[in-house]
Amino acid sequence: MSTPDRVILGGVAALALSCAAVYAHLNSRRVDSPQLGRPASPDVIRRMDISVGADGGGLPPGAGTVAQGRATYAAKCQMCHGEAGTGGIADPLTGGIGSLATAKPVKTVASYWPYAPPLFDYIRRAMPLTAPQSLKDDEVYGLVAYLLSVDGIVAPDARLDAGSLTRIRMPNRKGFISLEDRDFDGNAERIAPPVEGAR
Amino acid sequence: MTDDRRDREVPVAGGGLLHRRALLMAGAITGGGLATSVFAAGRSPPPASMLQPGAALSGYGARSRSGAAIQRIVPELPFPGTGSSRTPLQLLEGTITPNGLHFERHHNGVPQIDPATHELLVHGLVRQPLLFRYEDLLRYPRESRVLFLECSGNSGALGAPEPVQASAGQLNGLVSGAEWTGVRLSRLLGEAGLTGEAAWVQAEGADAAGMVRSIPLSICLDDAMVALFQNGEPLRPEQGFPMRLLLPGIEGNASVKWLRRLKVMAAPAFSREETSKYTDLLPDGKAEQFSLRMGVKSIILNPSYGLDLHGAGYQEISGLAWSGRGSIRKVEVSADGGATWGEAALGGPVLPKALTRFRMPWRWNGAPATLMSRATDETGAVQPLRAAWLAQSGASKGYHSNVVQSWRVQADGKIAHVYA
Numbered sequence: 001m002s003t004p005d006r007v008i009l010g011g012v013a014a015l016a017l018s019c020a021a022v023y024a025h026l027n028s029r030r031v032d033s034p035q036l037g038r039p040a041s042p043d044v045i046r047r048m049d050i051s052v053g054a055d056g057g058g059l060p061p062g063a064g065t066v067a068q069g070r071a072t073y074a075a076k077c078q079m080c081h082g083e084a085g086t087g088g089i090a091d092p093l094t095g096g097i098g099s100l101a102t103a104k105p106v107k108t109v110a111s112y113w114p115y116a117p118p119l120f121d122y123i124r125r126a127m128p129l130t131a132p133q134s135l136k137d138d139e140v141y142g143l144v145a146y147l148l149s150v151d152g153i154v155a156p157d158a159r160l161d162a163g164s165l166t167r168i169r170m171p172n173r174k175g176f177i178s179l180e181d182r183d184f185d186g187n188a189e190r191i192a193p194p195v196e197g198a199r
Numbered sequence: 200m201t202d203d204r205r206d207r208e209v210p211v212a213g214g215g216l217l218h219r220r221a222l223l224m225a226g227a228i229t230g231g232g233l234a235t236s237v238f239a240a241g242r243s244p245p246p247a248s249m250l251q252p253g254a255a256l257s258g259y260g261a262r263s264r265s266g267a268a269i270q271r272i273v274p275e276l277p278f279p280g281t282g283s284s285r286t287p288l289q290l291l292e293g294t295i296t297p298n299g300l301h302f303e304r305h306h307n308g309v310p311q312i313d314p315a316t317h318e319l320l321v322h323g324l325v326r327q328p329l330l331f332r333y334e335d336l337l338r339y340p341r342e343s344r345v346l347f348l349e350c351s352g353n354s355g356a357l358g359a360p361e362p363v364q365a366s367a368g369q370l371n372g373l374v375s376g377a378e379w380t381g382v383r384l385s386r387l388l389g390e391a392g393l394t395g396e397a398a399w400v401q402a403e404g405a406d407a408a409g410m411v412r413s414i415p416l417s418i419c420l421d422d423a424m425v426a427l428f429q430n431g432e433p434l435r436p437e438q439g440f441p442m443r444l445l446l447p448g449i450e451g452n453a454s455v456k457w458l459r460r461l462k463v464m465a466a467p468a469f470s471r472e473e474t475s476k477y478t479d480l481l482p483d484g485k486a487e488q489f490s491l492r493m494g495v496k497s498i499i500l501n502p503s504y505g506l507d508l509h510g511a512g513y514q515e516i517s518g519l520a521w522s523g524r525g526s527i528r529k530v531e532v533s534a535d536g537g538a539t540w541g542e543a544a545l546g547g548p549v550l551p552k553a554l555t556r557f558r559m560p561w562r563w564n565g566a567p568a569t570l571m572s573r574a575t576d577e578t579g580a581v582q583p584l585r586a587a588w589l590a591q592s593g594a595s596k597g598y599h600s601n602v603v604q605s606w607r608v609q610a611d612g613k614i615a616h617v618y619a
Contacts, residue, residue: 037387040322044330049460089277103595121471125411176487184490187599
């Protein structure tokens with residue numbers, strides 16, 4: 001065996017020894033989880049968490065009007081979602097109210113979404129498609145106001161902030177059945193019989 | 200083929216389906232038999248590959264030139280990073296999808312993430328919010344599991360009024376199988392310490408869609424993992440590098456890629472992906488929500504559309520079966536449009552929430568035949584017929600289609616997609 005090989009083997013043996021020592025040390029402390037996460041400060045959480053819940057939790061300060069939103073929409077959204085949100089190369093955002101039980105349901109923000117705050121959440125995090133997270137909070141409030149005004153869900157002169165946006169009642173608010181009590185199994189062949197009165 | 204061997208083939212159902220024992224019979228495959236060498240007689244020249252040294256060793260293997268033709272099925276998209284590519288299931292074998300052919304579904308492109316700067320935040324209803332770096336997670340105890348991953352929009356085309364003439368992969372290729380390795384999610388949540396009201400966990404991705412899904416705590420604490428490796432190598436960017444959620448048996452969208460944040464909550468956030476999308480609109484206008492578990496399903500891949508038969512005789516019918524509820528108990532195959540069924544052989548090991556390969560020996564007599572497969576999972580749930588599924592779900596549901604599918608073999612060996 002040449003010298004370099006012997007050096008490497010020696011190193012491996014030393015490493016194995018030190019690993020064994022580390023494991024023995026871990027075992028002696030009876031650590032059952034590595035606990036390598038570092039505490040996250042409220043400041044770090046605030047910077048990373050942009051989620052808005054259905055209850056309006058997480059909505060930021062600020063406000064926007066239908067008129068402001070109409071202008072932002074024309075400049076930054078219309079090229080994909082069409083005039084007044086009627087759809088284009090991307091999804092329609094308005095219209096379709098009352099169509100869900102028909103043979104040709106039209107699912108839009110107006111006809112289908114059960115809550116308004118998630119609209120703020122989605123636009124702020126994901127739109128416009130080509131520049132997500134580029135909108136100011138006031139612009140997002142304005143866009144929500146404008147889009148919901150098209151179908152009369154808010155008044156034509158509405159101004160939305162965290163409080164008023166949370167109070168909006170969407171037309172399809174009662175349209176969803178949670179499958180929580182069916183073990184989240186929505187398949188046609190599910191075996192467990194539906195729980196009485198679950199609907 | 201000797202008459203003797205044919206005598207030992209036991210029919211189990213109409214249309215020429217044979218007992219699965221026939222798979223074990225040596226030489227059951229047609230034609231060929233003895234003198235099949237291209238250079239049957241005399242001294243034949245050796246192949247060129249034996250007359251000169253081959254190519255050099257390489258740092259990362261490439262596919263054979265003939266195999267390189269196998270590609271994901273990528274549609275024309277208005278926005279190239281928003282949409283899905285499908286696994287060409289009918290061109291693959293076994294149950295593990297090669298990483299480069301695993302289906303993709305992205306909502307705004309594939310991010311390139313530097314693992315040195317990426318962190319995973321666990322916060323919300325926890326005693327101690329924690330930040331984990333990629334290198335931290337690499338030091339955690341790992342587990343490996345072979346699992347299927349399926350987009351709940353898979354096979355949505357089966358709802359079309361007329362059968363779409365397309366390959367098995369085009370129709371059903373939003374499912375793939377892989378061995379995933381990572382850290383149990385329950386371990387990370389446990390380290391942060393759940394508080395009393397904890398009931399849901401919102402997962403967020405670090406992509407340009409800022410993908411978010413609310414996931415029931417029961418699923419997170421069951422067998423969910425933060426996956427770091429796929430089929431032995433670090434995740435690929437299009438599968439969530441450096442880390443992704445992997446929820447066994449659950450619709451693919453909830454296995455959030457490029458995972459950066461887990462927020463423990465008392466109630467779902469009702470974000471866009473769990474209201475506007477991934478909900479199941481029923482004929483009465485109501486929609487089922489959080490229909491997370493994938494149903495029991497099977498598809499015949501061989502023969503299938505585009506893989507026509509070349510003459511009557513012995514064929515092997517094979518395909519894949521899976522269920523989000525656990526293991527596949529049995530797969531039945533019909534060659535006469537569902538009039539009679541025979542039980543297929545399952546390739547082992549049959550793993551829970553993983554793809555299972557089934558095989559069925561068949562002696563095709565050359566007459567038109569309609570092939571179907573029907574899987575039963577460990578809970579006893581049976582894959583529904585299309586008509587039954589439509590009656591319950593309505594044509595506009597679009598998600599969670601797991602209907603029995605049918606291929607019509609015509610007398611000339613051509614194969615069409617039919618509703619039977």
